[in-house]
Structure formats: structure tokens, C-alpha cells
Amino acid sequence: MNYGDLIRDTFRITLRNRFLWFFGFFASSAFFNFPSGGGNFDTGDFEQSGAGPSALAAQIGPGVFENAALLVGLGLVVLLILLAFLVMALISQGALSESVAAIDRGESRRFGSTFRAGLGSFWRVLGYYILFFLIGVGLLVAIGAPVALLIGGTFAATQSTGARVLVAVLAALAAIVLLVLVFIPLVIISQYALREIVVRRARVFSSVGSGYGIFRRNLGRSLLLWLVHLGLMIGIGIALLVALLLVGLILFLPTIALAFAEYTTAAVGAGAVAGLILLPLLLAASGAAGTFGHAYWTLAYLRLTAPTETAPLGTPPPADSPPALG
Numbered sequence: 001m002n003y004g005d006l007i008r009d010t011f012r013i014t015l016r017n018r019f020l021w022f023f024g025f026f027a028s029s030a031f032f033n034f035p036s037g038g039g040n041f042d043t044g045d046f047e048q049s050g051a052g053p054s055a056l057a058a059q060i061g062p063g064v065f066e067n068a069a070l071l072v073g074l075g076l077v078v079l080l081i082l083l084a085f086l087v088m089a090l091i092s093q094g095a096l097s098e099s100v101a102a103i104d105r106g107e108s109r110r111f112g113s114t115f116r117a118g119l120g121s122f123w124r125v126l127g128y129y130i131l132f133f134l135i136g137v138g139l140l141v142a143i144g145a146p147v148a149l150l151i152g153g154t155f156a157a158t159q160s161t162g163a164r165v166l167v168a169v170l171a172a173l174a175a176i177v178l179l180v181l182v183f184i185p186l187v188i189i190s191q192y193a194l195r196e197i198v199v200r201r202a203r204v205f206s207s208v209g210s211g212y213g214i215f216r217r218n219l220g221r222s223l224l225l226w227l228v229h230l231g232l233m234i235g236i237g238i239a240l241l242v243a244l245l246l247v248g249l250i251l252f253l254p255t256i257a258l259a260f261a262e263y264t265t266a267a268v269g270a271g272a273v274a275g276l277i278l279l280p281l282l283l284a285a286s287g288a289a290g291t292f293g294h295a296y297w298t299l300a301y302l303r304l305t306a307p308t309e310t311a312p313l314g315t316p317p318p319a320d321s322p323p324a325l326g
Helices: 003-016 020-027 043-049 053-060 062-066 068-104 111-120 122-157 161-198 204-217 219-260 264-305
Strands: none
Touching: 003 068, 003 219, 003 264, 020 068, 020 111, 020 264, 068 111, 068 122, 068 161, 068 264, 111 122, 122 161, 122 204, 161 204, 161 219, 161 264, 204 219, 204 264, 219 264
16 A cells, blocks of 8 residues: 555545535534533531422522523523534535545545435444444443452452552553553444445444454554554644634734723624634634545545456466566
């Protein structure tokens, strides 16, 4: 595999097909973290008063109960937005894989055909994510449970602080090594499996075996592909961050100047305008980076699975070929 050609083709497809950036933005946001938190109430007051729910209502305030419908409505809106992002992330995974493969074959793709391709593979991509999520959880349990039992058994068996610390540190280091050894191959296999599902139309469960087969047959190249991808994405991320910081500084210079001059209203207006200009640039940069990363693995998959053209045994040489020696 020519890694220079792979990177060049990835940049070419990313820059020449900017409509893919829309899908790249969602594809790079396939997973969400849901922060959780809650109010801190003084439970001692409830225990002393013994009032129970009435004390809770008094401390929270009647306004919360009066606006419960509004809070529920806002919660539903947030949930629908997150659900829409998740659906678009799943659609974008299939859309990018299919369209990059088609463009690499020399076919033409547009926004509509790319979106339809993503819709066509939606349920298989959803099954793929559920399957790999369960595999990941199972591997975490398989690694974490023995480590937790070892540490817990040591704490129960001895009161020595030194022994406890030594076992805990060694177990944690062993767990980190196992996680690296297990999850880096899993990430690579998952990349191949996704392309098997979308490009080859494989079934969800069989794609795992196919992805593992590609990884096993190309072990060294797969690990090198992962390292090159990691380095490229770090470099692209740093370059985009520096560029966006410089552009943001230029855009917000009037805001800063007005704020120092104590023109508060004008500073707020200038900041809003600068933010509206910077936001599309942030979205475009995120979409371009997501498209590049996705296209990189799709092209790598196509290069690794391309059939080798070899002449069958017994085929006579061309008439004008020189006679074979020996």
C-alpha cells in the first residue's frame, strides 16, 4: 500500500466534494455524553422538621411546580434534538462510506444520492453500533472484573498499606496495557466491519468476522494505518484550532476594543456578529475533519480488499514475450 497516495486521495476527495462535510460533521459526532447533575438540598432540614414533601415544596419553591409543563416541554425538545443528531450520525456513517467508495470508483455523487445511500443502510449501521457497543462492554467487564477482584482480595487479605498500593498500581498498569492491546485492534476491526456492511452489503454479525479477517491478514499495515490516522487527525486538529483561534481573535477585536472603552451595548452587538460569522467556520472545519477521517478509512479498506489480478496457472505467455529461462 502506498500511504502517500492514500493520504493524497483522501485530501482530494475531501476538498473536491465539500457537500460531504455536512455528513462529516454528524459522522464525527456519533456518540454523545449526557452530563447529569442535580440540586443540592439540605436533607438535615427535612429530617428535623419531619414535614416530608411539604418541606421539599417549600424549599424548592412553588414556581417550579407551576412551570412543570414548561420544564417537561423543554426536556422533550432537548431529547428530540439529541435523537435527531443520533439519527443523522447513523445516516452519515453509511452515506460517507458508500459515497467515498463510489467516488473512488469514478462515479458521481451529489447530496441527494449520498443522503439516500445513508438511509438505505440505516438499520444495518444501527445494528452494527449496538453490536460493537455490547462487544466493548463485554471486553471491559472481562478485563475489569479480574482486576477488581485482585485488588479487592488484596485489601481483604492484608492490612499492609505497601502491599495494597503495590498490587493496585500493578493491576492498574496491567489493565491499561490490556485495554490498549484489546481496544486498538477492536477500533480497527470496527472500521473494516462498517465498510463491509455499507460497501459490501454484508450482514451485521458476519461483518465482525470479515473485519477481523481483514485485520488478521494485514496486521502490520492495519496498525500502521491506525498510527498514521492518529497522527494526521492530531495534526489537522492542531492546525484547525490555531487557524480558528487566529480568525476568532481578528473577529472579536472590535468587541474587545469596545469592551475596554466601556461601550457595553456596542460590545455585545459586535460580539454577537463575530459569533455568527465564526459559527459556520467552526461547523465547516468540524465537517471537513470528520469527512477526512472517514474517507481515510474507507479508502484504506478499499485498498486492502482490492482483488489482486494474477494470471491463472497454465496460461501461456503472450506471443511476443521472450522465452522463459530454465
